[in-house]
Amino acid sequence: MEKKKRTICIDFDGVLHDYSNGFEKDVFGEMIPGADIATKVLKNAGNTIIIYTTRPATDALKNWLKDHNIVYDYINENPDQPKDSEGCKIMADIYIDDRNITFHGTWDKWFLHTIGEFKPWAKPKKDLKKDMEQGYKEGDIWRMGQEKRTHHGDLSCG
Numbered sequence: 001m002e003k004k005k006r007t008i009c010i011d012f013d014g015v016l017h018d019y020s021n022g023f024e025k026d027v028f029g030e031m032i033p034g035a036d037i038a039t040k041v042l043k044n045a046g047n048t049i050i051i052y053t054t055r056p057a058t059d060a061l062k063n064w065l066k067d068h069n070i071v072y073d074y075i076n077e078n079p080d081q082p083k084d085s086e087g088c089k090i091m092a093d094i095y096i097d098d099r100n101i102t103f104h105g106t107w108d109k110w111f112l113h114t115i116g117e118f119k120p121w122a123k124p125k126k127d128l129k130k131d132m133e134q135g136y137k138e139g140d141i142w143r144m145g146q147e148k149r150t151h152h153g154d155l156s157c158g
């Protein structure tokens with residue numbers, strides 16, 4: 001059976017490129033490994049790829065995507081969107097984002113806990129630097145690292 005062709009919105013920051021150069025207009029970090037191959041595979045499977053980002057679709061952004069062989073159809077628009085769906089949200093079957101929590105149909109305390117504990121996987125380097133400096137000031141950078149590992153363990157059990 002042929003797989004359904006879907007529209008897939010893919011975030012840019014923290015999904016296609018990392019935050020290694022911070023967040024400024026037309027300043028980008030390194031491509032996240034595999035982003036080029038993954039978008040090519042998804043496109044070759046017949047899906048529509050939309051880059052869905054808070055960034056404007058500047059020439060610099062388009063050049064970065066081209067230089068890194070990111071395969072896509074549109075940036076911040078879905079021309080196939082029905083006219084009665086003209087809100088700000090772009091219509092898609094799947095949204096891939098580093099700041100997303102999947103809703104599974106239940107607003108329970110575990111879901112609220114997940115929201116409360118949520119952190120994107122990547123932070124701008126300057127934030128990491130600030131965290132490190134804070135750790136050194138407090139003199140317990142090693143203990144902070146330990147807490148992080150414990151924290152991840154808690155999440156995987158929850």
Ligand SMILES: [Mg+2]
Nearest residue numbers: 011013014098
């Ligand atoms: Mg992002």
